[in-house]
Amino acid sequence: MSGPNGMLYGGDEIGALVFDPGHHSLRVGYAQEDTPKADIPAVVGVGPATHVPEPEEKVPDGNVTQTGSKAGSELRHYIDVTELHVPRPGMEIQTYMKDGQVDNWDLFEKMLDYCYSKVIRSPPEHHPALFTEAVWSSRSGREKLAELLFEKYQAPAFFLAKNAVLAAFANGRSTALVVDAGASQTSAVPVIDGYALTSAAVRSPVGGDHLAAQAKAMLASMHIQMLPIYSIQSKEVIRERERARYTLKSLPAGLTQSWQQYMLKKQYEDFCHCVAQVSESAYDERTAAAVPGVHYEFPGGYHQDFGPERFKLTECLFEPTLGAAHLACSAAGACDADARGALWGGVVACGGGAALSGWAERLGRELASRAPSAHRLKVCAAPAPLERRCAAWIGGSILASIGSFQQMWISSQEFDESGKGQLERKCP
């Protein structure tokens, strides 16, 4: 706002909320803050309501939304880590995301209910809502979201922004080539003056999930058993590489396959998070062996050092034809020749995958060998891993708190007057 000397500062807060739905998690929080209020796994546990929590695992029931489905059978929805990670018979894990877009709207509604009631704890009609979306999101999905926000939640205003654009904003750029290493896919999107070039965007299905699957395969080939953490009652301290000694917990019967898979995937993600590292140049056994190993203890108690394996593991993210560098090159190549210089001058790395140590450096190195030498190449990424992971959310937080942005919201009046057709015009 305006200062004492008539100067006009850039920010103006109107209590807006920013939602950044992703495949791995949904980030939600107030605009103008530097980190999201909550980072909720993007899955919903759906289980029968008949299960009554035992006294010792009694959680304040607020996290559980209870609804009666039309068929008559009671279903409960379990959202967020504290609810999800409890072993419950018959609880299926379902995701509402598909291909970077919301697919299952009923589940997504449950998620939004949870966000408003448990995270924001304020009625939705007080807060304009800014949503991020993938560049390739379909028109029907966007309109559906706008309808949901205005009609069910009575939001005063709504806006949809491309996550690539927001990630560029989070890095202080309006023109950038955004390389987003997400959970389900990696994408490269050119952004010019705050507009994403949709026709030049490219993506590949290699992402964080793929890395977790690779980790699973690698550990299986090394004959290391990954036990889910919930199944361990107690474990003994053992020496390195010694056979694990543990006792298993007695678990309720009827745990679903999807839930067990989900919990195991969390374990593999944790393994990748702790151990995996991207080597500076293409994998080379000798240089990788020279780097000191990283120690990791598995839930069962088995522990060992991981040396070159941790570099080998991440090589799948930089495959010559699917890797981030290749995507960036083809995205830039699809752009107008006049724009390429600016794009190469601002390659922005973001997403959960970019938070892997060494990822951005590797990208820079690969691009340096591929990018035309006529351009100045600069790869920028936020220094903190969390900032890389939440780049789109942070960009949304910045955008929604800029004073001159406040004229761009689609207000509920506008929506009532001219309907969802204007979404394409107002949120390009």
Added chain:
Amino acid sequence: MADILDIMDIEQPTAEISRESILHGDKAKKKYVTTKTVKRPEGMHREVFALLYNDSNKDLPPLMPTDTGKGYKQTKAKLGMRKVRKWMWAPFINPARKDNAVFHHWKRVSDESKEYPFAQFNKQVSIPSYTESEYNQYLKSEDWTQAETDHLMDLCQRFDLRFIVIHDRWDRAAFRDRSVEDLKERYYGICAILSKVKTNPWSNIVTTVNGEKRSYQYDAEHERKRKEQLRRLFDRTQEQIEEEQMLLTELKKIEARKRERERKTQDLQKLISRADTGNTPAINQVANNTADSHTPSNTTTNIARRHDRKLHKKKLTSQQRPIRTVEAVTVEWSGIKFPEARSTGVWLRSQRMKLPPGVGQRKTKAIEQELRQMNIDVAPTPTEPVCKHFNELRSDLALILDLKNALGACEYELQSLRHQYEALNPGKTLTIPASICNTNEETKPLGEIIDVVGSPSALNSTV
């Protein structure tokens, strides 16, 4: 600080702005008022005076312990002088919006009546508009339908003439794909036509030069060519780039070699012309001696060169293993070139006798040495003829010194080659013909110098 001021008998400044004064507020001021009461009598030492009991001296420790003071309690800082202004969470209407939507934000109570400050940033590009009849009258085009043109103008408005984005969002389902240049060409064409036929011109395209309207002409052909060139430049493969780099460095090398060669020949020419026009006929003679003919200087060099080349070839063929190639004895030409008299301003004639800055320290010393040996004043009276002759003399001296140096180097070469020859062919002695052997000092080896400098061997060894 206070102590020093005491010694110097300077009064304490009363209105001092420091952290202390801010912290204690007006209490500090009072203290300074009371300190003025007792003054030190004239002639009394400061130390003695300090021993006296002084009412105003609050620094003395109390005899009895007290706990009435504030102790370690922090005093609150009084920073702002003004009263706190209130903020409130208030509704506002943004004039940049057309729908009168009401949002809430924090604002000062005093600013309540003011308009939303960020509305001033709502800038829009002015895009020309046309009616259907206008379109039919002026803007008809074989290539563009009206629907397509309308779509273009709509996108221009939406994306504020960012043509790259417009191209990206172009409705390819409804209209055929067009390049950025096509879009720009159409848009600027429309602007130009409309600004002619309509009264209100669009500021972003029309400029008035000398009261005459002039609209921006978009050169689509040129742009297309430029884009194509850019595209080709960027689409080069790595091998192509490397090849180009390699060629460029080769070119640089060749140019450097050429320059070197030119410099050498120039040096040689200078030396020869210097020798030809020189005062000592002996030099001329020797040059001719070597070439075995009395020809003008040009031919002399040519022959000398040819002669040398022959010699060199012979050398290469006869010597299987050249242990020691003849090193280039390069003689930098060195008569001194005195700058011409400067054209403007008044100057001293002695300036003309100043050695130019290019002449090195060592050479200057050597020249002075020579002059002293000849009993000539180092700084003679600069009359016109003296100046001229003195400069000429020194120039010749410099030349002679260089020639001596070169001679020495050649002499050394010759001797070392002779030793080598004798070492390789034991028992034989190499008789050096008297014509090139240095018997009478300074004159003879000039030919040698010329040969060596101009010879291909010299070029080869440096390249």
